[in-house]
Amino acid sequence: MPLLWPVAAWVAGLTLARSDLFSPHYSLLVLLIIACACLYLKKQAAVLLLIMGGLWGAADLMLDARAVAVDESWLSQTMLVTSAVERVERYGAYSRLLVSKVSHSDGSLSNGKALLYMYGKQQFLMRAGQTIEANVSWRLPRNYLNPGSFDYQSWCFDQGIALIGSIRGNVQVLADSQSWLDQLRQRVRLAISAQDSRAAGVLHAILLGDRSQIDTEVNRSFSATGAAHLLAISGMHVGMVASCVFALCWWLLTRREAWIVHLPVRKLALAGGLLAAAAYAVIAGLPIPAQRALFMLSAGVLAWILSSRMQPINTLLTALALILLFDPSALVSLSLWLSFVATAALLLWAGVGREERDDSGWQRLLAALRMLLWISWIATLATLPLIVATFGRIPVYSLPANLLLVPLYGLLVLPLALLAELFAISGLLDVASTLMGLSSLVVEAGISTLQWLVDLPLGELWAVTPPLWLAFLYFAGLMMSGWLLFKGSSQWSAAVMLLALVAYLSFVLSENQINRPTWIVWDVGQGASSALLLPGNRVVVVDAPGRAGSRFNGGTTVAAGLRSLGISHIDTLLLSHAQSDHLGGALSLIQGVNKVTEIWLSDVPSAHDSVAVRLILEEAGKRGISVRWLAKGDTFIGEHYKISILWPPLGFSPANRNNASLVARLELVDKSLLWPGDIERAVERELLDDGIKPVDMMLMPHHGSRTSNHADFIKTLSPALVVAQTGLNNRYGFPDKYVVEAYQAAGAVVKNSSSGTLVLNLAQEDLTGSMSQWNIQRQSRRDMARQWWIEEFKD
Structure with a gap:
């Protein structure tokens, strides 16, 4: 294989220039080491291709960055834009349009493409080939800052997508000039449309x-x-x-x-x-x-x-x-x-061991x-x-x-x-x-x-x-197996292959041991989800948000995050109440781990009557998951912890379903934690009358809304740490600034999960000192290249 070294060097050069496998300084060092190895092995052509790959990768990165670089004026307000629709994808309650030639009413033009999200009946009239005009609010592609999260920013960069937009109001179709290709594709769609979904x-x-x-x-x-x-x-x-x-x-x-x-x-x-x-x-x-x-x-x-x-x-x-x-x-x-x-x-390998066949059919x-x-x-x-x-x-x-x-x-x-x-x-x-x-x-x-x-x-x-090094070891084992097979040692080849496979599977199927109590508050956008990891490998997850029709939601996010931390099971899934921003992703979460032992639900009419809850119960029945219907006064005691249900009363049926949320209090040896769901001020007063005790840490009720978080409630609880679970720049303005100020006045440290998943080591006495926020501190090469062009445009 005379091309193996040159092509490997070319790929290595591109990888060092375009990927974030190594920081820029370390990439230069790795490039130098590879070049020296090639020279030592007398592979001069490989050295040249290594350097050319690095240069071409860097140049192409800058060209791609220019296409997706937009200045902040696009993000400041809802604006009237025109664009050409290239593709329409429909996902249940919404459609996603890939558009190009995006131009602002003031004449400014985006170099890259954009994704537009659209709701309502008008979405079904959209098709490729149209030129549309609409009021759009824009944002930059953003990653959820969780362990194991999909790198959405990089995906958009590589697809040439500069902006993500939400259409406000109606869309006006300025032109509808379907290409001959789109017309052919429409005929194919008609032929497919009569089939089962x-x-x-x-x-x-x-x-x-x-x-x-x-x-x-x-x-x-x-x-x-x-x-x-x-x-x-x-x-x-x-x-x-x-x-x-x-x-x-x-x-x-x-x-x-x-x-x-x-x-x-x-x-x-x-x-x-x-x-x-x-x-x-x-x-x-x-x-x-x-x-x-x-x-x-x-x-x-x-x-x-x-x-x-x-x-x-x-x-x-x-x-x-x-x-x-x-x-x-x-x-x-x-x-x-x-x-x-x-x-x-x-x-x-396919031809190895091939034997001559006779003429028999x-x-x-x-x-x-x-x-x-x-x-x-x-x-x-x-x-x-x-x-x-x-x-x-x-x-x-x-x-x-x-x-x-x-x-x-x-x-x-x-x-x-x-x-x-x-x-x-x-x-x-x-x-x-x-x-x-x-x-x-x-x-x-x-x-x-x-x-x-x-x-x-x-x-x-x-x-x-799995870590990256495990894949390299596995492939090394397969290569050794292949080499032995070529040498005619089929038994040794099979043994090495089996050893590599067993070792790999053993690693990826083994869960990490939980050695200290840890509270994790996930970045799931405008929704709520947190997890409690306890010694003895007990995992409690509270809520999993998701939107109807979404394939990726808070449930898939939490499941991927747990697997990234080396955990593939959940002992208890507590779903506070029957609203999508708390349980819309529960099915995805259940299906995204190997085992869920039990589900806790509020024993109230709004939960029993919920279509989403019924689907969860069906899935629980299929998987043999126990279901507990809980009400005020229920208590669960485990090794070194106690969970008490403070609300709602059995069969409680308020006008506002938020007030039917399960309110759970966790007590460890020297720490206490409150999960309040979306309760509002009426329930907060009831809890005060019941003599609710102070806590060390808590989630803000109802994501920090002013309809919750009464001053007396905050003062009585006096938490050292309070976390608001909100979407970044959400349209509700959560958490409300007056609520934040009230918690701070009560001596609490206020954090927001939109800045990245919070991880707290509950074994340490100082909560805030033991807290870390899962965030990407160093910019990727894509971010640095895009930012360079933005600065150039300003100049």
Whole structure:
């Protein structure tokens, strides 16, 4: 593999320039060390490519930063803007529009794209190709500051998205000039629309690259079984289309002996497959993974035409280098590395041990099945650390799921859907709908199969977040196993592979021990959620917010945060009351950890009558989770702690549902904590009459609203620390400044979770001294580059 060192050096240079793996100063040091190693090994070309990769990565970073740099005038107020709609994604109660050519009424223009969030009936009239005018309030992309949080800022930067906006009022459509491509895509949508919603969501994903309409449970089933790649237009789909058309062209071109003799049949069939794959990707809107897959496919076609013993892997390395040349931001693309790692593993290992087959049809079939099993096993092993690090799951049933669904999609779903797409584009919608219906039947069968696998023991298994060094050790073990297999030591190869797999799984399935009581207040936007970690590995979570239709919410945030801290279970989930900003993400949280032992709910009519609570109870029944209905006077005593329920009375039915919130008091050996939910002043007076005692720390009732937090209540509790759980710059103005001043006057230190997750070590006497806030102190390279351009624009 003569290209291994040069391509590795090129990738290393780009990584040191564009990623935040090392700080800038350490990156220069690492670059120098790699360069010295290359020179020592007499790899001068690699040194040159290392330096060129670093320079090109830095230059491309600055170009990307220029596109997303906007000055603060865009953020100061709601403004009238015009923009061109490129894509519309619908998520339940809201739609998200990707827009470009965003211009302010004063003539200023944003270089980058923007995401616009839209609610109401008018959202269903939006489509790609429109030019719209609307009043929009803007903000910059922001990360939730929690352990394990998705880096949303970096994702927006790499997508060229400069602003996030919320539409205020109605939208005016100034022009509606759909391109020919959008018109073709609309015909395909019409053919899909008649299908069952579950299958329709999948068909939208594999034909049009729109995953927003996939049902949440369907998405969960694909992710849990390691089959999520079937929902993305990437290497597998592009390869399937190319293979089907290649086979068809080969069959047609070999019908006559003269054609076989006089025509380059293989090259023509390969060209036909490549053109069909390109057309498929264009109709899907040329999503970035599809672009990279086309590049990889082109490299594969070239490798086949110029095939020699070791050339395919070198061609693959060349394709990787060229993709990163034209798109350095692909360096952080999961789809790219999943495709590359799986393809490289197959090229290196798939042919090992292949035996000559006789002419028997059964023998050929058995050999093909063995090869399919071997290839699936290699791909599963090679991509395991990438999947665990990205999705947090261990796809236990990935092998059977992919053995069943990949042929199903390759032989039935995709061919039928592509034929339907072709007829829809041609205007024959009746034929297209019939074929789409057949395809959807197979999709439904696949979904049912995956859901059956998920319901099996260990069907949905979560891992704690692994460190980077563990992935390197795992890949080193696989490489050693592969080397031994090439040397003919199959038994030693299997032993090393098994050892690497067992060691990796043992680490990611082992929870960290909790050695000291810790209170964590999460950054979940305009909602509430906190967690109490107690020695003996007892985990109590209070509330999990979420909005209807949202795939990512406070529940997924808390689950990812716990897994990042090495915890994959919850003993008690306390849900204070039936409002979305406190329990809308509870289902996601329950489904995002391996085990929840019990759920605590307020025994009041508003909770019993809530549709959201009913769904939670259904999920609890499926998972064998105990449910406790609590009321004032209930008490729970554990080792070194006591939890008392102070409110509400049994069956309490107030006009304001906030006042039905569970109020819980935690007492440790020398600390006390109050979770007050969203109670308001009427309940605060009741608690004062009941003789509520002072506490060391608490959450602000109702996020710091003036309808709560009465002066007498604050004075009586006199907490040393009080935390407001609010969204950054929220429209309610929480926490109210007068409330903050009242707590400060009572001697409390006031903190806000919007500044980052708060972590308090309750074993120390000084609460504020033991407190840390999970925050990103150092700017990323993307932030520094964007800020540089902002300063340049000011000058």
